[in-house]
Amino acid sequence: MKKIPLIVFISFLFVSCKVKEPVAEFTEFSPVDYVNPLVGTQSKFTLSTGNTYPAVALPWGMNFWMPQTGDMGNGWAYCYTDDKIKGFKQTHQPSPWINDYGQFALMPVTGAKKFLQNERGSWFSHKAEVAKPYYYSVYLADHDVKVEMTPTERSAYFIFTFPQNDESYVVVDAFDNGSSICIDEEHNAIVGYTTKNSGGVPANFKNYFVMVFDKPFVTSEVWSGDKIIGGKKEVKDNHVGAVLGFKTSKGEKVSVKVSSSFISEEQAWVNLKEIGNRDFNEVKRSAQDAWNDVMNKVRVEGGTDEQLRTFYSCLYRSLLFPRKFYEVDQSGNVCHYSPYNGEVKNGYMYTDTGFWDTFRALFPFLNLMYPSVNKEIQEGLVNAYKESGFLPEWASPGHRHCMVGNNSASIVADAYLKGCEVDDISVLYEAVLHGANSVHPQIPSTGRLGYEYYNRLGYVPYNVGIDENVARTLEYAYDDWCIMKLAQKLNRPQEEIDLYRERSKNYRLVFDKESKLMRGKNEDGTFQSPFSPYKWGDAFTEGNSWHYTWSVFHDVQGLVDLMGGKECFTAMLDSVFVVPPIYDDSYYGQCIHEIKEMQIMNMGNYAHGNQPIQHMIYLYNYAGQPWKAQYWLREVMDKMYTPYPDGYCGDEDNGQTSAWYIFSALGFYPVCPGSGEYVVGAPLFKKAVLTLENGKQIVLNASENTAENKYVHSLKVNGKEYNHNWLKHDELVKGAVLDFEMNSQPNMQRGVNAEDFPYSLSNEN
Numbered sequence: 001m002k003k004i005p006l007i008v009f010i011s012f013l014f015v016s017c018k019v020k021e022p023v024a025e026f027t028e029f030s031p032v033d034y035v036n037p038l039v040g041t042q043s044k045f046t047l048s049t050g051n052t053y054p055a056v057a058l059p060w061g062m063n064f065w066m067p068q069t070g071d072m073g074n075g076w077a078y079c080y081t082d083d084k085i086k087g088f089k090q091t092h093q094p095s096p097w098i099n100d101y102g103q104f105a106l107m108p109v110t111g112a113k114k115f116l117q118n119e120r121g122s123w124f125s126h127k128a129e130v131a132k133p134y135y136y137s138v139y140l141a142d143h144d145v146k147v148e149m150t151p152t153e154r155s156a157y158f159i160f161t162f163p164q165n166d167e168s169y170v171v172v173d174a175f176d177n178g179s180s181i182c183i184d185e186e187h188n189a190i191v192g193y194t195t196k197n198s199g200g201v202p203a204n205f206k207n208y209f210v211m212v213f214d215k216p217f218v219t220s221e222v223w224s225g226d227k228i229i230g231g232k233k234e235v236k237d238n239h240v241g242a243v244l245g246f247k248t249s250k251g252e253k254v255s256v257k258v259s260s261s262f263i264s265e266e267q268a269w270v271n272l273k274e275i276g277n278r279d280f281n282e283v284k285r286s287a288q289d290a291w292n293d294v295m296n297k298v299r300v301e302g303g304t305d306e307q308l309r310t311f312y313s314c315l316y317r318s319l320l321f322p323r324k325f326y327e328v329d330q331s332g333n334v335c336h337y338s339p340y341n342g343e344v345k346n347g348y349m350y351t352d353t354g355f356w357d358t359f360r361a362l363f364p365f366l367n368l369m370y371p372s373v374n375k376e377i378q379e380g381l382v383n384a385y386k387e388s389g390f391l392p393e394w395a396s397p398g399h400r401h402c403m404v405g406n407n408s409a410s411i412v413a414d415a416y417l418k419g420c421e422v423d424d425i426s427v428l429y430e431a432v433l434h435g436a437n438s439v440h441p442q443i444p445s446t447g448r449l450g451y452e453y454y455n456r457l458g459y460v461p462y463n464v465g466i467d468e469n470v471a472r473t474l475e476y477a478y479d480d481w482c483i484m485k486l487a488q489k490l491n492r493p494q495e496e497i498d499l500y501r502e503r504s505k506n507y508r509l510v511f512d513k514e515s516k517l518m519r520g521k522n523e524d525g526t527f528q529s530p531f532s533p534y535k536w537g538d539a540f541t542e543g544n545s546w547h548y549t550w551s552v553f554h555d556v557q558g559l560v561d562l563m564g565g566k567e568c569f570t571a572m573l574d575s576v577f578v579v580p581p582i583y584d585d586s587y588y589g590q591c592i593h594e595i596k597e598m599q600i601m602n603m604g605n606y607a608h609g610n611q612p613i614q615h616m617i618y619l620y621n622y623a624g625q626p627w628k629a630q631y632w633l634r635e636v637m638d639k640m641y642t643p644y645p646d647g648y649c650g651d652e653d654n655g656q657t658s659a660w661y662i663f664s665a666l667g668f669y670p671v672c673p674g675s676g677e678y679v680v681g682a683p684l685f686k687k688a689v690l691t692l693e694n695g696k697q698i699v700l701n702a703s704e705n706t707a708e709n710k711y712v713h714s715l716k717v718n719g720k721e722y723n724h725n726w727l728k729h730d731e732l733v734k735g736a737v738l739d740f741e742m743n744s745q746p747n748m749q750r751g752v753n754a755e756d757f758p759y760s761l762s763n764e765n
Contacts, residue, residue, distance in 0.1 A: 029299065032291035034312035037131045040652050042080040042645035043096075048593050048609070050648035050657075051096050052317070053078040054131045058287060059294045059319040060350070060373060061153040062327070063260060064091050067124075067138060068105055072117055072175055073196075075099045080645040084121040085140060087173060088149060088158070090209070090260060094321055094352035094654050098396045099198035102207030102262065105173045108160040108254075110143045113243050115171045115223055133316055134287035150284040152274035153324065155259035157283045162248035169245050170254065172211065176239035183220045183233040183242055188213040190242055191265055200398040202342030209260040210268045219245030255280060262337035263327055263344055270330050294319055297369055300665070302686020302705065309643035311665055311685075314658035318365060321654040322353035322377060325397055336380075339397035340388035348380040353654045354394040356403035356475075356541075357611050359410040361659035364670035367418045368729070372693055375420050381412065382424040385431035390438075390446050399443040404468050404541050405475030406435055406448045413482035414673035417489055418729055429490060432483055436476075448476060453523070458506040462520030462528045462539055470510050470518050470539040471612075474551040480504040481554040481761060482674045504761060507552045511562045516572055517545040534605070537587035540612075542594050544583070546576055546605045547613040553672040556622040557760030566623040573620060576613075577604040577632070597650040601640065606632075608640055609650020614660050615671045618679040621725035622757050627711055627746030630682035633664050634710040637684055666690070667700055667740060668727055675759040677726045680751070682712050683740055696735035704742045713743035714750065725751040726758040 040050015069082035075096030087105030481504035520528035667683030
């Protein structure tokens, strides 16, 4: 049994004791077996259907494992349309665009000693492949070998079933850019390290690995580059590995236990104790149980089999990132190698997430369902700030230059305002203020690029050489609102609260009354000209003005007012679906995959495959037309999500696109993290039961729900009629029963009054 810190064990024991038993009809339910890890893997550079890979891992595990079909260093490391597997890789990749770090691979071969990736690769068929979050197996046709693997948080257990052969081998590949390998024949072991990475690491970065085989090596050799090094059992070079030989009878199994550490080889051996003396099936059952324990907190029923598989496949993706980047030492202390300064420090650390994506729904989902996990993440943010001087905006494993915004403010504020009260909140608040008024000297997407202009003018100008300036302005304004809300909670000075309140209104400065859309503004106060609302990039981030205009999460009423009232506002919302999927790609010089994903979905200019517009459908609730939200939400859930390899309509992005589906299928969504509200949509299933960590349950009933009955006719909360288009987080976590009466026709009398509209800054007294 793995050793975990006492405080974590006590916390787990407390939660385990308090959580109610699931309702009886769910007793034998195994949600993890509805998951298809291959969803989203039918992707390529020019078109994403998820840009995922089948991660064999535990929830938030430090190390994932995957079959590798792509070349070493290729971000598309597993593609459903590929024919050959070249290895089984430990991976930490959050996205093909960010790529991987700390990776190494194993590969069984037979016959000649083929250790180079293209020589050792084998044809395989998806018909002879089993992919589960807790288990993966495949038949390698060219080698007549069956491979099985199952994970723990930091280790993995492999079984290779060989044919009768005097030349059966396991190849270990430590990858290039600096690696080491050492064969310990006495203990049937391999130790080494890899430094392979794509950035975001200190100079001393290494991933130390250890492997223990259950059989002695008949032969064992090391290799470097493309040559076997005779007479040596250890080698360090740019690209090294080992070839381990066995004589096998038909069906003979060779097993290997593998672990790694970012701290040291000694710590890698400690991490291997997660497997201990357990056999493969025990580890597999434990991994399956770990997934079910987490996934059973969110139970749905009363949908089609395809809907169930889509839902739980999305839930799986929502529980992978951010990953643990901490380890537990021999004495049970939580510690981590810092990806920011290269030192070994005490305390938690999580990584591999981009806040530009995940502040929207993924982190609110953690705050609702898994707040103890997010408390660890928040404590890790404290450490990230202390070790680097900034909160991360895109971490993998350290600061990475990617995307825009200063959404760490949202991550911190939403957690704290929902009761995730870390001890060092004063440090986090200091970090939030620092990030709002500075920019990282080497990583311009960390902190606020253009903050000098923003703080002086209220916006980032279009003509000062800072791209994506309107997107930055809109996100900075929302982030300022998050700082204001956090400052209020912490009883900060009134002038500080007022400063960020006023800055949060800066979105108004880039609103163009002529087009009723957001538009770049020059330093002298004139709008950019010419202006095309269909132009992707330029003033915006991976979208156009039709997509980013709605990024006023905290003050939708203010946006309604700018557009001229509810009727004009809803007409503009309608227009997103009505205008054809035309686009201007001149900023990029090519049709990037995000554009193509919008174009092919036949929903006008609605681009659900990327994050900026994903909340937009819910905005009908702010203008008295919630039935339109209900219609379009069902359209998106039905048409843009499936449980198949092409199951997403764009990048999945570390759980965000999946978390959108989870919330939307349940019937509510966090349009404005930090507000303490969820906006009501329309549930997809006849019933859902959310079991919270405090032992309370949220039960959602919609017994008449069908493909035709997509509209909410009425809603009762705890038995009382409820006409509001919002739900309060603080009320839900006390336990609640929501009864949705569904109908095939919209109810145009419900949720139409101003008091029914969700939170907006403009409505504050």
